[in-house]
Amino acid sequence: MAQITLNTLAHTYTDQPRGPEDYAIREMVHVWEQGGAYALLGPSGCGKSTLLNIISGLLEPSNGEVLFDGKRVNELRPEERNIAQVFQFPVVYDTMTVYDNLAFPLRNVGVPEHKVKSKVYEVAEILELTEQLKRKAKGLSADQKQKVSMGRGLVRDDVSAILFDEPLTVIDPQLKWKLRRKLKQIHEQFNITMVYVTHDQLEASTFADKIAVMYEGQIVQFGTPRQLFENPAHTFVGYFIGSPGMNFFEAEVTPEHLRFGQSILPASRHMLDYLHEHGIHKVTMGIRPEFVHVWEGKNDDAYEVDVDFVEDLGTYKILSFKFHGQVMKARLSEDQKVPSGQAYISFPEQWTKVYVDDYLVEVHA
Numbered sequence: 453m454a455q456i457t458l459n460t461l462a463h464t465y466t467d468q469p470r471g472p473e474d475y476a477i478r479e480m481v482h483v484w485e486q487g488g489a490y491a492l493l494g495p496s497g498c499g500k501s502t503l504l505n506i507i508s509g510l511l512e513p514s515n516g517e518v519l520f521d522g523k524r525v526n527e528l529r530p531e532e533r534n535i536a537q538v539f540q541f542p543v544v545y546d547t548m549t550v551y552d553n554l555a556f557p558l559r560n561v562g563v564p565e566h567k568v569k570s571k572v573y574e575v576a577e578i579l580e581l582t583e584q585l586k587r588k589a590k591g592l593s594a595d596q597k598q599k600v601s602m603g604r605g606l607v608r609d610d611v612s613a614i615l616f617d618e619p620l621t622v623i624d625p626q627l628k629w630k631l632r633r634k635l636k637q638i639h640e641q642f643n644i645t646m647v648y649v650t651h652d653q654l655e656a657s658t659f660a661d662k663i664a665v666m667y668e669g670q671i672v673q674f675g676t677p678r679q680l681f682e683n684p685a686h687t688f689v690g691y692f693i694g695s696p697g698m699n700f701f702e703a704e705v706t707p708e709h710l711r712f713g714q715s716i717l718p719a720s721r722h723m724l725d726y727l728h729e730h731g732i733h734k735v736t737m738g739i740r741p742e743f744v745h746v747w748e749g750k751n752d753d754a755y756e757v758d759v760d761f762v763e764d765l766g767t768y769k770i771l772s773f774k775f776h777g778q779v780m781k782a783r784l785s786e787d788q789k790v791p792s793g794q795a796y797i798s799f800p801e802q803w804t805k806v807y808v809d810d811y812l813v814e815v816h817a
């Protein structure tokens with residue numbers, strides 16, 4: 453078991469990179485603590501698999517170091533790193549029985565047969581594979597095969613970490629949540645560092661205690677699901693997490709206010725001072741639909757906006773409206789009055805975030 457440190461790590465697939473855009477992993481420093489349940493979340497092509505393959509040793513990074521418990525492992529081959537990796541598609545030996553598949557990683561390192569047996573039975577029980585142990589892997593369904601793949605990662609006590617690369621892609625949707633729960637349970641039981649790669653925010657937040665959000669080869673935020681929701685550190689996190697994502701609009705910094713169209717927006721004196729001191733004239737403001745306050749009627753504190761349409765999603769509704777011509781969304785609870793024509797909204801200061809060059813500006817009093 454190990455703490456995994458990525459020290460000024462970067463990777464490019466091109467021989468002569470011209471700039472950061474040619475890097476699949478842009479220089480990063482990151483620590484996965486021993487025993488943590490982590491998700492690496494991001495859209496297709498952001499560099500998730502590249503990062504996992506560097507940790508497991510399948511890929512050599514162009515720059516920087518990978519450390520396990522403080523020791524550099526760059527020169528170690530994958531099998532010397534004791535990392536178990538579970539891929540999108542199951543890796544099983546079809547002609548072997550489920551038992552032999554699960555026993556394989558243990559026999560490979562010379563574990564005595566009586567220990568192999570107890571470990572295989574323990575893992576098979578957790579994954580509900582006991583009844584299949586004598587069957588050939590060939591006849592199994594795709595999700596059973598993937599469970600065998602996961603089991604092969606779990607049988608060894610000496611693994612430093614288990615890396616999951618979109619492991620539930622081939623799994624039947626109804627079984628997905630069950631296997632996710634199972635993985636979580638396994639994590640609690642085994643206290644192993646686990647990194648779970650996905651592009652699905654629900655999968656990430658049900659599995660992980662902390663999520664690293666990846667965008668264009670960088671980890672733009674590392675935090676609990678709640679931190680990512682309440683305080684997105686980067687506009688991409690605001691956009692990618694939540695459904696629908698955060699509303700964004702460009703505001704102008706005036707001596708006394710932040711302004712969007714004719715409207716004055718909430719901002720603290722400290723924020724305004726900070727922006728002036730740094731010569732910033734334009735900012736991006738972000739507010740989640742959940743935090744937009746929709747009033748019952750006209751109000752001195754509210755902006756008047758044009759209602760576009762309302763989507764009824766069962767337990768809540770999404771109000772789409774235009775604020776100075778820009779389309780935005782607000783979440784209405786089931787019992788909230790649905791406005792038509794005009795709506796009256798406000799943005800509580802606590803939840804109205806300010807971004808400069810895509811990064812959150814945090815100013816403390």
Ligand SMILES: Nc1ncnc2c1ncn2[C@@H]1O[C@H](COP(=O)(O)OP(=O)(O)OP(=O)(O)O)[C@@H](O)[C@H]1O
Nearest residue numbers: 465466476494495496497498499500501502503651
């Ligand atoms: N072997 C390779 N050779 C060249 N470029 C590659 C190679 N593998 C990945 N890339 C590029 O590196 C970037 C990151 O890819 P990577 O597969 O790590 O992303 P990902 O987040 O895992 O995406 P996905 O979810 O689609 O697997 C992409 O621009 C991709 O095209």
